[in-house]
Amino acid sequence: MEVLHTNNEGNQVLNLSRLHLFELNLDQIEDGQRNRVQRLYLTYNSIAFFPSSVCLLPNLEYLDISNNAISVLSDDITRLTNLKTFVAKNNNLDETSFPKFFGSMQNLQTLNFSGNRFREIPVQFLKLSRLQSLSLGGNRLKGIPAEIEHLTRLEMLYLGGNMISSIPPELANLGQLRCLVLCDNCIQSVPPQLSRLHSLLSLSLHNNLLKFLPREILSLVHLQELSLRGNPLVVRFVKDMTYNPPSLLELAGRTIKSRNVLYLPSDLPASLSHYLDTASKCPNPKCAGVYFDSCVRHIKFVDFCGKFRLPLMDYLCSPECTSPCGCNPQSHGESEGEGDVPATRLQRVLLGSPLSCNRFGEAGLGLLT
Amino acid sequence: MEQAGLVKPETLDGLIKILHKIFENDIINVEEVQNIMEAYASKPQEWMKFAKFDQYRYTRNLVDEGNGKFNLMILCWGEGHGSSIHDHTDSHCFLKLLQGQLKETLFEWPDRKAHGDMVQKSQRILKETNSIGLHRVENVSHTECAVSLHLYSPPFSHCQTFDQRTGHRNTVRMTFWSKFGERTKLFNSFVIRENRHSA
Numbered sequence: 001m002e003v004l005h006t007n008n009e010g011n012q013v014l015n016l017s018r019l020h021l022f023e024l025n026l027d028q029i030e031d032g033q034r035n036r037v038q039r040l041y042l043t044y045n046s047i048a049f050f051p052s053s054v055c056l057l058p059n060l061e062y063l064d065i066s067n068n069a070i071s072v073l074s075d076d077i078t079r080l081t082n083l084k085t086f087v088a089k090n091n092n093l094d095e096t097s098f099p100k101f102f103g104s105m106q107n108l109q110t111l112n113f114s115g116n117r118f119r120e121i122p123v124q125f126l127k128l129s130r131l132q133s134l135s136l137g138g139n140r141l142k143g144i145p146a147e148i149e150h151l152t153r154l155e156m157l158y159l160g161g162n163m164i165s166s167i168p169p170e171l172a173n174l175g176q177l178r179c180l181v182l183c184d185n186c187i188q189s190v191p192p193q194l195s196r197l198h199s200l201l202s203l204s205l206h207n208n209l210l211k212f213l214p215r216e217i218l219s220l221v222h223l224q225e226l227s228l229r230g231n232p233l234v235v236r237f238v239k240d241m242t243y244n245p246p247s248l249l250e251l252a253g254r255t256i257k258s259r260n261v262l263y264l265p266s267d268l269p270a271s272l273s274h275y276l277d278t279a280s281k282c283p284n285p286k287c288a289g290v291y292f293d294s295c296v297r298h299i300k301f302v303d304f305c306g307k308f309r310l311p312l313m314d315y316l317c318s319p320e321c322t323s324p325c326g327c328n329p330q331s332h333g334e335s336e337g338e339g340d341v342p343a344t345r346l347q348r349v350l351l352g353s354p355l356s357c358n359r360f361g362e363a364g365l366g367l368l369t
Numbered sequence: 370m371e372q373a374g375l376v377k378p379e380t381l382d383g384l385i386k387i388l389h390k391i392f393e394n395d396i397i398n399v400e401e402v403q404n405i406m407e408a409y410a411s412k413p414q415e416w417m418k419f420a421k422f423d424q425y426r427y428t429r430n431l432v433d434e435g436n437g438k439f440n441l442m443i444l445c446w447g448e449g450h451g452s453s454i455h456d457h458t459d460s461h462c463f464l465k466l467l468q469g470q471l472k473e474t475l476f477e478w479p480d481r482k483a484h485g486d487m488v489q490k491s492q493r494i495l496k497e498t499n500s501i502g503l504h505r506v507e508n509v510s511h512t513e514c515a516v517s518l519h520l521y522s523p524p525f526s527h528c529q530t531f532d533q534r535t536g537h538r539n540t541v542r543m544t545f546w547s548k549f550g551e552r553t554k555l556f557n558s559f560v561i562r563e564n565r566h567s568a
Contacts, residue, residue, distance in 0.1 A: 137449070138511035160449045161511035181448075181449055183449050184511070204449060227451070229533055
């Protein structure tokens with residue numbers, strides 16, 4: 001059967017898709033040819049058990065077993081030491097389907113297990129230190145483990161269409177991440193640390209439960225695509241009604257910090273010394289204040305590229321304080337929140353030159369609303 | 370007015386020839402164009418060279434310029450990729466799915482003075498469509514890519530996009546990711562990895 005051929009890139013491809021196969025029989029392919037097979041397609045068959053004979057292809061770099069009925073992967077898959085790309089969409093896989101030492105397959109760069117039954121990301125995946133692209137779209141993930149930060153080479157993370165309710169701040173340690181897809185989940189807030197994803201070009205958050213974004217999102221200066229539609233984003237200024245007055249401890253701490261009262265660690269119990277270290281500076285540049293636990297959430301509307309108004313959230317040290325955009329939250333009332341600093345200038349400062357164009361040829365951010 | 374008849378386009382090239390003939394006339398029969406588009410049976414090996422995907426967003430790939438009377442293009446939608454709400458600047462838009470599925474949401478035109486959410490008219494999964502008016506098109510699949518064939522007549526280079534929450538509109542310039550199978554050079558400085566294949 002002439003299913004073994006060389007493709008345009010010079011790879012030896014074995015294409016056994018759509019053949020009503022229940023298993024993989026390599027008898028027709030002699031040893032010499034087996035050693036040359038670099039890519040194997042077994043998609044759209046009726047395979048229920050992962051065919052161990054796949055492991056008879058020692059130089060396999062690309063394996064696609066999508067659209068079968070596989071629920072478990074045999075241990076000898078780890079013999080495919082040259083495997084770089086493993087695609088198994090639309091099967092019956094979950095986090096228990098993988099051999100214990102799957103994490104030892106250190107050449108793996110791309111994994112696509114979308115359309116399966118994962119409830120969590122398997123721990124073995126988090127050991128794949130060379131992984132560049134991970135897709136688990138359309139599964140049943142409830143969350144993202146903090147250990148995701150171990151995948152330091154990750155450039156693409158597709159987790160759309162799951163049941164994720166929060167994003168761990170450790171995700172921000174993925175310094176090479178370019179594309180983050182979290183659409184169609186149940187995410188209620190975005191951790192401000194995500195602003196550290198300095199390589200991020202595309203952030204997909206549509207169809208979640210976001211009411212606002214952290215102000216820090218504006219520091220993602222390379223961001224070209226940001227999708228936010230289908231979120232219950234606050235449209236009008238909302239004054240936070242749950243301001244808790246500061247405790248005596250907090251007031252004392254604020255005084256010490258803002259007046260630069262000198263102290264040595266030996267002057268205080270360790271717990272108080274540690275508490276003083278947790279002071280956060282109020283983002284208002286005109287305010288030298290700090291806060292500890294008691295702060296006001298202030299939602300400021302920022303014009304993105306002069307086109308769309310995004311509700312961004314700031315923490316301020318008190319209701320009397322004002323945001324860095326120079327506006328007093330108490331004076332808003334019914335207004336949409338125009339700052340003293342023109343929003344367009346803010347955009348230019350944070351998003352670079354107004355002449356920087358995205359792929360669509362339009363200045364600024366390709367914002368999907 | 371000579372009709373192209375009930376010829377079924379056997380190939381993509383055949384479709385293009387028939388379209389050229391239809392558009393030689395000044396008056397175009399919308400139904401005729403619709404039928405011809407519908408009759409073409411998608412053969413991936415014929416359009417694969419135009420189907421260039423991008424990791425971050427959908428791409429527009431020009432196939433034929435229709436002697437200035439129409440533009441025929443192939444759009445490639447990765448998982449989760451969608452368009453903004455847009456119009457077609459008084460042009461007719463014919464759309465046919467070549468692979469995968471797309472969801473279309475039609476919207477009412479927002480009143481220029483009104484604020485607040487735009488009103489949805491209807492939603493459906495597309496096979497073919499011929500629409501005028503506002504819509505958002507999206508690939509809602511998290512596992513499959515989608516490829517669609519679009520014909521716009523007359524061709525247009527600008528359109529309006531709309532903010533769904535407020536109805537505010539913007540004019541944007543449309544660009545092509547590739548023309549006639551060749552990647553166009555735009556402002557990108559980073560490498561796009563194409564890890565897709567239309568199998």
